[in-house]
Amino acid sequence: MSSEGNTVIGLLGGGQLGRMLCEAANPLGIDIAILDEQNAPAKQAHNTNRHVLGSFKDPERIKELAARSDYLSVEIEHVDTEVLEEIEKNGVQVDTKDGVVTHRPPIHPSWKTIRLIQDKYLQKEHFKSSGKGIPIAEQIAIESGDGALDSLKEAGEKFGFPFMLKARKGSYDGRGNYKIDSEDDFEPAIKALGTLPLYAEKWAPFVKELAVMVIRTEDNDGNLRACVAYPAVETIHEDSICTKVFMPPREVSEEICEKARKLASEVISTLWGRGVFAVEMFLLDDDSLMINEVAPRPHNSGHYTIEAVPYMSQYQAQLHAVLDLPVPEKLIPRVQSSIMLNILGGAKPESHHNLSALARGHFDEDMDVYLHLYNKVSKPGRKIGHITLTGFCSIEELEAKAKPFIEMVDEIRE
Numbered sequence: 457m458s459s460e461g462n463t464v465i466g467l468l469g470g471g472q473l474g475r476m477l478c479e480a481a482n483p484l485g486i487d488i489a490i491l492d493e494q495n496a497p498a499k500q501a502h503n504t505n506r507h508v509l510g511s512f513k514d515p516e517r518i519k520e521l522a523a524r525s526d527y528l529s530v531e532i533e534h535v536d537t538e539v540l541e542e543i544e545k546n547g548v549q550v551d552t553k554d555g556v557v558t559h560r561p562p563i564h565p566s567w568k569t570i571r572l573i574q575d576k577y578l579q580k581e582h583f584k585s586s587g588k589g590i591p592i593a594e595q596i597a598i599e600s601g602d603g604a605l606d607s608l609k610e611a612g613e614k615f616g617f618p619f620m621l622k623a624r625k626g627s628y629d630g631r632g633n634y635k636i637d638s639e640d641d642f643e644p645a646i647k648a649l650g651t652l653p654l655y656a657e658k659w660a661p662f663v664k665e666l667a668v669m670v671i672r673t674e675d676n677d678g679n680l681r682a683c684v685a686y687p688a689v690e691t692i693h694e695d696s697i698c699t700k701v702f703m704p705p706r707e708v709s710e711e712i713c714e715k716a717r718k719l720a721s722e723v724i725s726t727l728w729g730r731g732v733f734a735v736e737m738f739l740l741d742d743d744s745l746m747i748n749e750v751a752p753r754p755h756n757s758g759h760y761t762i763e764a765v766p767y768m769s770q771y772q773a774q775l776h777a778v779l780d781l782p783v784p785e786k787l788i789p790r791v792q793s794s795i796m797l798n799i800l801g802g803a804k805p806e807s808h809h810n811l812s813a814l815a816r817g818h819f820d821e822d823m824d825v826y827l828h829l830y831n832k833v834s835k836p837g838r839k840i841g842h843i844t845l846t847g848f849c850s851i852e853e854l855e856a857k858a859k860p861f862i863e864m865v866d867e868i869r870e
């Protein structure tokens with residue numbers, strides 16, 4: 457408990473997701489203690505004397521955070537799970553006026569979930585063997601070192617070309633991925649990624665990428681209560697980085713959207729702990745779905761919920777789930793359509809300024825415009841903000857109205 461009596465969630469990581477979590481926590485009187493560097497985007501958005509300075513990978517700092525928190529959660533999955541496991545089992549020692557006591561803050565989602573998801577290969581093996589009929593792309597582990605070349609040849613024979621070579625751990629925004637078009641790519645791929653544990657994935661010839669955010673709740677004994685899905689969205693990736701999100705997906709039937717939500721809930725039901733999760737999937741041309749990967753936290757594809765599902769955004773949902781507060785049985789948006797556009801840093805630090813100005817000056821009965829800047833230093837391709845557009849019209853009509861914004865976002869990337 458904080459000195460004001462507010463519940464304290466200790467958060468590993470303080471980037472834009474943590475910042476938006478703080479923005480949701482502030483009016484609810486929830487205190488968030490952030491473990492990250494000085495002035496990280498989340499620390500700027502929430503004033504408390506509980507922030508911890510350091511890396512969310514540093515076991516000692518994680519224990520320090522645990523000692524001053526009622527609960528622990530993450531805004532990034534690339535954290536040290538060994539220490540989280542230790543905290544759950546043995547707690548941390550805290551000095552109080554009554555002497556040293558053992559303090560054991562609940563961790564949500566569970567370190568087991570975070571550890572599994574960190575390894576994208578094991579994550580999907582888990583889904584495959586869950587017995588729930590969760591479809592994933594065929595995959596094989598790739599040997600490291602001298603065995604890599606033979607193992608890549610085996611992948612080529614098994615999957616044909618192209619196929620995707622991926623780092624099992626630590627990747628984001630497609631940074632650990634290498635598309636293998638032919639045997640000629642083996643050597644450069646090994647050069648680029650060869651020092652990391654790798655796996656190969658059959659190419660997914662998708663027509664669209666969809667994503668569904670899911671709130672997972674369970675009781676304090678780990679019994680699943682519910683998996684509640686937000687609407688399905690269409691995600692657009694350019695150069696492997698998410699640039700746009702459309703709700704509802706364009707030219708996708710309601711039936712498929714419903715199927716995506718059901719599948720996402722099944723996937724998340726196989727994990728452990730409370731919180732919001734993102735399920736990224738591929739829609740194939742026979743209308744079937746395939747799971748790409750899961751994120752155990754609020755996600756870029758769920759930013760739109762801040763304005764489109766304002767009574768329970770993905771950030772408020774994360775707070776409610778972690779603290780075991782009530783969660784709605786259904787998540788119905790309050791608008792008909794929504795588009796989220798990521799603002800990625802351009803060639804110059806000021807490349808996005810015209811876009812921000814456009815967003816600030818746009819008032820229109822038919823389309824509401826919401827600008828979010830994360831106060832991060834702009835670097836080419838870095839996520840520095842986003843714009844959410846909402847409307848009471850079809851997604852196609854909203855897209856037409858959003859044209860000046862979409863064009864400007866695309867220009868910044870050129």
Ligand code: ATP
Binds near residue numbers: 593627629659661693
């Ligand atoms: P994130 O930032 O979402 O964590 P990541 O670095 O973990 O990304 P992936 O989600 O594995 O990377 O892949 C990034 C993108 O690459 C996907 O959204 C998709 O566009 C493309 N992609 C990934 N795997 C495949 C595949 N097997 N076949 C075709 N395209 C793929």
Ligand code: MG
Binds near residue numbers: 627628
């Ligand atoms: Mg990923």
Ligand code: MG
Binds near residue numbers: 736748749
């Ligand atoms: Mg991904």
